[in-house]
Amino acid sequence: MNNLYRQRLSSHLKEMFKYLRLVFNDHFVFALLIFIGGLGYAYSNGLKELQPNLWWAKPVIVIVLLLVLQLGRFATLFQDADVVFLLPKEAEVRQYLSGARTYSESLAVVYELFGMFVLLPFIQVTDAMPVFDLALIAVAQLLLKDSLFSLAIARRFKVKSAWLKESVWFKWVVPLIILVASVYGMPMVGTLLALVLAVCLRVADKRYNAVPFDWWQAITLENNRMMGVYRFFNLFTNVPMLKGVAKRRRYLDWLLNIVKITPKNTYLYLYSRGIVRSGEFSGLYSRLTILGMILLYFVRGTWLPVALAALFLYLIGFQLIPFYWQFDDIVFTHLYPVEEKQRVNSFRRLMFSLIGITAILFLVMIFVANQDWMVGLIAFAVELVEVVLMVQYYLPLRLRKKK
Structure with a gap:
């Protein structure tokens, strides 16, 4: 079972690396660097305005630590067929879960330490806790x-x-x-309580070795976890594992009725x-x-929000271009007596509307954030x-290259 995991x-x-190469392309990395730089600059400026012993500082620290604690889920990598093919190996499932825990907890340690690292300047400015x-x-x-993680393992068994x-x-x-308890002046007490909790849950988990494994529960939890990962990747590229579901969306009928039912449309x-x-x-x-x-x-700032808006507009337009071929697998679309030029023009109008709406929303947000007419005009x-x-040049060029 260890070899299987x-x-x-x-x-x-x-x-994951295959999708990460698609996600962290040149454009996104550039946008991400700008975002991290802007966020770090804003964080630095915000810390300069804070004073020691703020009443709301400790609640913020507790809330942030509690939210960071939820990052990193238990990755079992179970598959739907395991309920049949691994059932004879149920007695050895603990070995499999041990490997899953090692991998999952290693990633979780990185998340928790990174969260503490980001929060450290805020703690030092507002509370100045000792290093110990x-x-x-x-x-x-x-x-x-x-x-x-002990709780996650126990939940995958049929415990009563x-x-x-x-x-x-x-x-x-x-x-x-x-x-x-840890943040409000009793870190030693908080650490001891956390140690007692960790030991008690590990002991409670070991007590359920003879309990049947809940395969359907474990597979469902893993599928839900992977769907979350695939949805993130789907922000940047097509993911075959995600099956699109058509939704009626009646509340947008008024918008669709703008398109008149005519041969040219x-x-x-x-x-x-x-x-x-879609x-x-x-x-x-x-x-x-x-x-x-x-x-x-x-x-x-003046240029940073403008550059970020431009990058996101490009990213959105770039990701929408594959929709042009969305209906090519439907044989009836090839029977339409419609020229290719008319199809391209129709898709151009759609892209112009979608990117235009996003550009307006970005413009409003830039003005709300900066309260500067000059920045708004530049944007x-x-x-x-x-x-x-x-719409006029890049889109036709991409469509011709695809052909």
């Missing part, structure tokens, strides 16, 4: 994460203890109490309804737009030029 982990990492106390809080955080299955207490309430009618009702492309468009608006709200000019160039 290592083989699956190797295959899993290869798949900070080290104890970090140890308590890691012990709490270890407890969550309701207190183990009720994860709210051990994921939120108990860690909140321990973190409050044949493909515009098809594309407009397809983009609205769970894949509409979700990608809306998520990137919302993410860009959130980032622009926190970014200040308007840059966005207008980018939308025109992307």
Whole structure:
């Protein structure tokens, strides 16, 4: 079973690296560097305005640590067929879960330490804790994460203890109490409580060795975890594992009715309804737009928000281009008496509308964040030029290359 997990982990990492190469392309890395630089600059400026002993500083530290604690889920890499083919090996499933825990907890340690590293300047400015106390809080955080993994393993067995299955207490309430004790002047007490919790959950987990393994529960949890990973990758590239689901979305009928049912709007009618009702492309468009608006709200300056808006507009337009071939597998579209030029023009109008709406939303967010007409005018000019160039020149060029 150990060899099986290592083989699956190797295959899993290869798949993740394949998608990561697509996600962290040149454009996204450039946008990410700008975002991290802008966020770090804003964080640095914000820390300069803070004073020691703020009443709300410790609650913020506790909340941030509690949220960081939820990062990093238990990766079992189970597959649907395991309920049949691994059933004879159920007695050895603990070996498999041991390898899964080692991998999952290694990643979780990185998440927790990185969260502490980012929070450290805020703690030092507002509270100035001794280094020993900070080290104890970090140890308590890691012990709490270890407890969550023990709970995750126990939940995958058919245990009858309701207190183990009720994860709210051990994921939120108990860690909140321990973190409050650690941050509010008792880090030694908090660390001891976290150690007791980790040991008790590991002992409780070992007691269920003879309990049947809940294959359906374990497979469902793993599928849900992987769907979350694939949805993230789907923001940047097509993921075959995600099957699109068409949704009616009646609340957007008024928008679709703008497209008149005429022969020249044949493909515009098809594309407009397809983009609205497609769970894949509409979700990608809306998520990137919302993410860009959130980032622009926190970014200040003259050129930084303009550059970030331009990069997100390009990223959205670039990701929407494959929708042009969305209906090529439907044989009836090849029977339409419609010229290719008309189809391209219809898709151009769709792209212009979508990117134009996003550009307007970005412009509003830039103005709200900066309260400067000059920055707004610069952003308007840059966005207008980018939308025109992307729709009139870049899009036809990409379509010709694809042919």
